[in-house]
Amino acid sequence: MFHAKLEAKTWKKIINALASIIEEVSIEVTPEGIQFTAMDPSHISMVDFRMGKEHFEEYELTEETSLGLDVDENRKIVNRSKPDDILTMDADENRITLTFQQRDGETVRKFGLPLIDVIGGEKYKVPHLDTTAKIRLPSHVFDDAIKDAYIISDSIMFRAESDVFLVKAEGDSGSIETEIKEWLEYEVTEQSQSTYNLSYLTDVAKSVEDEVTIDLGNDMPLKLTFTLDHAEILFILAPRVERE
Amino acid sequence: MFHAKLEAKTWKKIINALASIIEEVSIEVTPEGIQFTAMDPSHISMVDFRMGKEHFEEYELTEETSLGLDVDENRKIVNRSKPDDILTMDADENRITLTFQQRDGETVRKFGLPLIDVIGGEKYKVPHLDTTAKIRLPSHVFDDAIKDAYIISDSIMFRAESDVFLVKAEGDSGSIETEIKEWLEYEVTEQSQSTYNLSYLTDVAKSVEDEVTIDLGNDMPLKLTFTLDHAEILFILAPRVERE
Amino acid sequence: MFHAKLEAKTWKKIINALASIIEEVSIEVTPEGIQFTAMDPSHISMVDFRMGKEHFEEYELTEETSLGLDVDENRKIVNRSKPDDILTMDADENRITLTFQQRDGETVRKFGLPLIDVIGGEKYKVPHLDTTAKIRLPSHVFDDAIKDAYIISDSIMFRAESDVFLVKAEGDSGSIETEIKEWLEYEVTEQSQSTYNLSYLTDVAKSVEDEVTIDLGNDMPLKLTFTLDHAEILFILAPRVERE
Numbered sequence: 120m121f122h123a124k125l126e127a128k129t130w131k132k133i134i135n136a137l138a139s140i141i142e143e144v145s146i147e148v149t150p151e152g153i154q155f156t157a158m159d160p161s162h163i164s165m166v167d168f169r170m171g172k173e174h175f176e177e178y179e180l181t182e183e184t185s186l187g188l189d190v191d192e193n194r195k196i197v198n199r200s201k202p203d204d205i206l207t208m209d210a211d212e213n214r215i216t217l218t219f220q221q222r223d224g225e226t227v228r229k230f231g232l233p234l235i236d237v238i239g240g241e242k243y244k245v246p247h248l249d250t251t252a253k254i255r256l257p258s259h260v261f262d263d264a265i266k267d268a269y270i271i272s273d274s275i276m277f278r279a280e281s282d283v284f285l286v287k288a289e290g291d292s293g294s295i296e297t298e299i300k301e302w303l304e305y306e307v308t309e310q311s312q313s314t315y316n317l318s319y320l321t322d323v324a325k326s327v328e329d330e331v332t333i334d335l336g337n338d339m340p341l342k343l344t345f346t347l348d349h350a351e352i353l354f355i356l357a358p359r360v361e362r363e
Numbered sequence: 364m365f366h367a368k369l370e371a372k373t374w375k376k377i378i379n380a381l382a383s384i385i386e387e388v389s390i391e392v393t394p395e396g397i398q399f400t401a402m403d404p405s406h407i408s409m410v411d412f413r414m415g416k417e418h419f420e421e422y423e424l425t426e427e428t429s430l431g432l433d434v435d436e437n438r439k440i441v442n443r444s445k446p447d448d449i450l451t452m453d454a455d456e457n458r459i460t461l462t463f464q465q466r467d468g469e470t471v472r473k474f475g476l477p478l479i480d481v482i483g484g485e486k487y488k489v490p491h492l493d494t495t496a497k498i499r500l501p502s503h504v505f506d507d508a509i510k511d512a513y514i515i516s517d518s519i520m521f522r523a524e525s526d527v528f529l530v531k532a533e534g535d536s537g538s539i540e541t542e543i544k545e546w547l548e549y550e551v552t553e554q555s556q557s558t559y560n561l562s563y564l565t566d567v568a569k570s571v572e573d574e575v576t577i578d579l580g581n582d583m584p585l586k587l588t589f590t591l592d593h594a595e596i597l598f599i600l601a602p603r604v605e606r607e
Numbered sequence: 608m609f610h611a612k613l614e615a616k617t618w619k620k621i622i623n624a625l626a627s628i629i630e631e632v633s634i635e636v637t638p639e640g641i642q643f644t645a646m647d648p649s650h651i652s653m654v655d656f657r658m659g660k661e662h663f664e665e666y667e668l669t670e671e672t673s674l675g676l677d678v679d680e681n682r683k684i685v686n687r688s689k690p691d692d693i694l695t696m697d698a699d700e701n702r703i704t705l706t707f708q709q710r711d712g713e714t715v716r717k718f719g720l721p722l723i724d725v726i727g728g729e730k731y732k733v734p735h736l737d738t739t740a741k742i743r744l745p746s747h748v749f750d751d752a753i754k755d756a757y758i759i760s761d762s763i764m765f766r767a768e769s770d771v772f773l774v775k776a777e778g779d780s781g782s783i784e785t786e787i788k789e790w791l792e793y794e795v796t797e798q799s800q801s802t803y804n805l806s807y808l809t810d811v812a813k814s815v816e817d818e819v820t821i822d823l824g825n826d827m828p829l830k831l832t833f834t835l836d837h838a839e840i841l842f843i844l845a846p847r848v849e850r851e
Binding site: 199230 | 504543
């Protein structure tokens with residue numbers, strides 16, 4: 120048995136962010152909070168999610184369990200919530216119930232969904248990456264660079280030089296190069312450059328709020344870290360290695 | 364000959380509401396006002412519409428007549444009106460002219476449309492229904508319950524209990540149950556429960572303004588009553604009888 | 608070599624207006640400013656564009672040249688600009704670079720596009736037209752008349768009478784007649800009437816700002832003149848001659 124209560128808009132934000140990356144997820148429920156680590160079907164990207172129990176208004180469980188969710192079905196439901204709804208989640212072995220209610224309201228809207236068996240639900244471990252540059256950016260700067268690249272190409276190159284963060288894309292119809300200096304934090308151990316598939320990044324960039332931290336190396340996976348309300352999200356993307 | 368004048372936004376609202384329910388309509392024009400009773404082609408829903416002459420700024424007729432309208436063509440035209448336009452309608456035997464003009468404006472926009480012969484334009488009579496519950500709700504409460512159900516199922520169950528109005532839907536991917544207590548009026552003679560096709564209701568719910576009155580019985584047609592500005596609209600929907 | 612600087616929103620407006628009329632354009636760059644005259648592939652409409660160097664913040668060229676632009680690719684790029692971005696354009700023989708930067712910003716976004724060879728890039732000359740009526744209208748009055756006609760027909764008739772400007776359209780499903788008297792200027796030498804293809808006009812009407820000047824004759828090409836910020840645009844459309 121799992122019972123939790125939080126602002127519906129927080130859960131809506133989280134589920135919508137996940138829906139752009141993964142289709143199914145098996146969330147682990149522990150006494151400390153909820154979490155999962157998942158990979159996309161092609162094993163090119165990994166997402167790690169954690170939200171501590173202290174960020175829920177109510178949080179109770181009888182034993183550790185996991186909740187298999189069809190992310191898109193959950194998205195349809197949370198998107199029916201009102202901005203100031205309170206969401207109560209109750210799960211047993213087979214089913215999750217999402218109840219929306221205004222704080223002072225008498226109308227109770229109770230959605231039920233079956234829990235699912237998540238295929239390929241192996242446990243993944245977040246790899247350690249010896250990245251050589253860390254850049255913290257306002258989210259709109261990151262999002263603009265991704266969107267600029269998207270109209271030009273299907274891949275994007277990041278390069279952290281000593282005094283400028285470069286984002287480049289090249290396509291049949293043109294090129295784009297953005298020189299970014301509006302960082303919140305910038306640490307470069309050595310010049311670092313890698314190229315990535317753009318479609319994974321556009322989906323993630325939509326969800327980033329406030330700020331995002333980028334960890335970059337040379338032809339290494341990209342690590343993006345950001346928070347959605349109090350949930351911590353880590354996104355790792357394999358580099359696209361150019362054939363010579 | 365029929366001549367009438369009213370605010371364009373009132374007629375726009377009415378025609379858009381009708382367009383979601385019926386394709387053609389034969390409006391009866393009498394000295395008391397305009398009205399019609401129509402059924403959808405599958406004879407599952409009935410709509411009755413009345414608007415008294417006192418709600419027009421000008422209203423003149425030489426004899427009782429009926430106006431056969433292609434609702435969608437009329438919708439395209441009224442949707443070209445401006446929020447503060449005055450609409451003048453003039454009809455002869457074959458044609459209706461819709462003239463839009465700002466109250467203080469010099470530009471006159473005059474649309475002409477042929478009147479049509481409405482197929483199957485028999486006269487219908489609104490049936491008397493021995494319903495056992497009457498619930499008056501704010502329109503947003505009704506609309507939310509319909510939209511919640513729509514993401515889950517293609518049918519919806521209403522149940523009026525002594526102290527709560529329940530709306531339920533069940534589908535392959537989940538279920539929804541809404542407990543409504545935010546009524547404006549609630550009279551239950553006996554517990555009343557019926558199930559309806561949802562697609563008819565979603566179309567109507569879009570048009571409901573301010574409040575709606577629901578008359579419900581046991582496995583009986585549903586009766587919805589609401590007004591659009593000063594037009595009175597009554598919508599009756601046959602129940603879906605579950606096969607055992 | 609060509610270098611110019613102006614507000615990105617001005618160029619965005621111009622490129623979006625052009626994109627609705629033509630696909631490719633060869634812009635002539637002279638010491639006085641930029642300009643071109645182009646026809647659509649079916650030679651039914653002509654557009655003439657001019658923008659003096661005094662309307663640029665910076666404007667430098669080493670010799671007269673022409674810039675062959677894929678209008679749609681340029682549109683995608685300018686639409687990525689922010690409302691208060693400054694746009695710097697730099698062109699050499701093969702390539703144009705569009706650089707966006709906030710006035711006080713450190714982030715530099717540099718888009719590169721190949722210049723193209725414009726097929727059929729003959730030089731056109733704007734014809735002299737002996738029109739017999741000149742009507743200057745607020746753009747919303749013109750735009751409304753075009754949109755009203757569009758829901759009825761694929762052609763539109765303009766008639767300038769001594770004291771009223773009439774716009775008419777007739778289709779299978781109805782008719783529209785607009786009597787316009789809200790002009791800013793109205794000079795009619797003789798009653799003038801012509802009919803035009805509506806699809807060309809709807810595309811142009813979208814782009815018209817503030818006001819538009821219409822020059823009309825009897826079964827003659829239509830001439831529309833308007834400005835976008837400081838660019839002067841002239842649009843000429845061949846009449847549709849009705850078969851008897």
